[in-house]
Amino acid sequence: MAGLTHEAAAAHVTATNPTFKVGTADIRGVTYKVFENIPASVPALLPASRAGQGDGAWDYLVYRDERWTYDAFCNDVNRMAHALMRDLGVTRGQPVAIAMRNCPELLILTMAIASTGAVVVFVNAWWTTQELDYALRDSGAKVVFADGDRIARLAPLKTAMDLRLIGVRDGIGMGDDSYGALYAGSTDTTWPEVPIAPENDFAVMYSSGTTGHPKGVVQTHRGAVNAVFTWLMQAVMAPLITPPEDGAPPAPRPSVLVVTPLFHVTATHPMFLLSLPAGAKIALLHKWDASEAVRVIRDEGITRFLGVPTQSADLMEAARRMGEPLPTLDFIGSGGAKRPAAQVAQLAEVFPRAQVATGWGMTETNANGIGMAGPDYIERPGSAGRLYPPVQELKFLDDRGREVAPGAVGEITVKSPCNMRCYLNKPDATAEVLHEGWLRTGDLGFIDEDGFVTIVDRKKNIIIRGGENIACLDVEGALHRHPAVAEACAFSVPHERLGEVVGASVQLRGGMTVTLDDLTAFLRDHIASFKIPAHIWFRDTPLPRGATDKIDRRALRAECLATLDA
Incomplete structure (x- = not known):
């Protein structure tokens, strides 16, 4: 049987499958095409998906030697949601931060926070204390769930920012409360009855931009769920395009x-x-x-x-x-x-x-x-x-x-x-x-x-190192903190394994010197390790400039990379 074209498959699915029926909605004064029959919020995905997860009985989450069925996962989400509201006083619209490496609690907390109508603030686990300070002040998050390494970096900020730190995994015993204690004290596994509108904020995720500080991207429930069902529809289209x-x-x-x-x-x-x-x-x-x-x-x-x-x-x-x-x-x-x-x-x-x-x-x-x-x-x-x-x-x-x-x-x-x-x-x-x-x-x-x-x-001056976005100005801002650095410019350097790594050219102040090792050690206190330049070119003369007196990043990069080739 011949397959349908990409366009014909999309038209067939939207016309015949009610799940993917498309209508329109007015969102902040703009008319958009939207899925009409999908869950209205991120937490609403949980009960709506139960039938497709073996009526809740199938294994859903696996981490090392730990396993959750789908129902067990949902029960943990609901227990934590009730604990957030009852024990921590979390309310609708409140920002609640998560700062940790990948672990099951991160997934459970994402859905639990969203289920209360609060806003999930995803914090980059590689950030330094300085970078964490910016993100928490920017987002306004006072409650932070964190593992051990992140609590250690957050500790210097706790008093000044009035943070409530909740220890997770190896962070238990290091904060004000622990995930385990909150979980043990909550036995309510019912779905929280919190009204959440599609246009309510779901999350803040930080993305590097062309400014020195990352930008907090505000995502709505409608935005996230429409993305999910867009991908789900591609799976429905696939056998129509290439029949088995x-x-x-x-x-x-x-x-x-x-x-x-x-x-x-x-x-x-x-x-x-x-x-x-x-x-x-x-x-x-x-x-x-x-x-x-x-x-x-x-x-x-x-x-x-x-x-x-x-x-x-x-x-x-x-x-x-x-x-x-x-x-x-x-x-x-x-x-x-x-x-x-x-x-x-x-x-x-x-x-x-x-x-x-x-x-x-x-x-x-x-x-x-x-x-x-x-x-x-x-x-x-x-x-x-x-x-x-x-x-x-x-x-x-x-x-x-x-x-x-x-x-x-x-x-x-x-x-x-x-x-x-x-x-x-x-x-x-x-x-x-x-x-x-x-x-x-x-x-x-x-x-x-x-x-x-x-x-x-x-168009943006972004370096993508192994999938991690790095703003050039972020790196340059850290370099400029060193007293010997008069001027700095960061750029990408090709790398066989990571795609790109950070490079930088630095003009030193007159009469001052600094070694590569010393400058690298200095940067570790100001930016995450993945942002630290793998190559630094030192010079005593000003960095090259274009007609508008801005640093000519392209010319400088080409000049520096030529020395690597040589």
């Missing part, structure tokens, strides 16, 4: 392995939140370990892997070394950074049963965006894919905000209910990127006659 062979066995229950940090949208949305209505099992890695990932995929029958390109390469090498073909894998996706074109064919060869996939999305779009998998990707390894239907719209704009001709390079601009509400406390920055519902992404690309989008450059 006659007599093919039914697809196994989906199961996902989370290997990227849950304070990033790549892990929370298309992995965790999508797992609920998809009827999927979810397994967590505490931190990235390729050999451990191979063992979990083998032992748990994992079907879906999504990580930054570096992790795909590590997984491929570990599977070869361990002699594990990982036959259950049917999807190997990439997010956070562009996968090297050569890696696409390599993955398809090593994991022939898996569809190699790529995707583009942003924290500002609840991770919704563009993607493709399988033969389309193998044929176009440099492309980002097609726009996911049906609630998104796409156009390409020039610097004056005018649409460019098809095939011409322009700024990728998207409109959908998944777009953020705003940048927290930054109305000017919000106005720069949001116009009548359209989000200017800062990425430059073009679309071909078949609807495939290729991303060619970034």
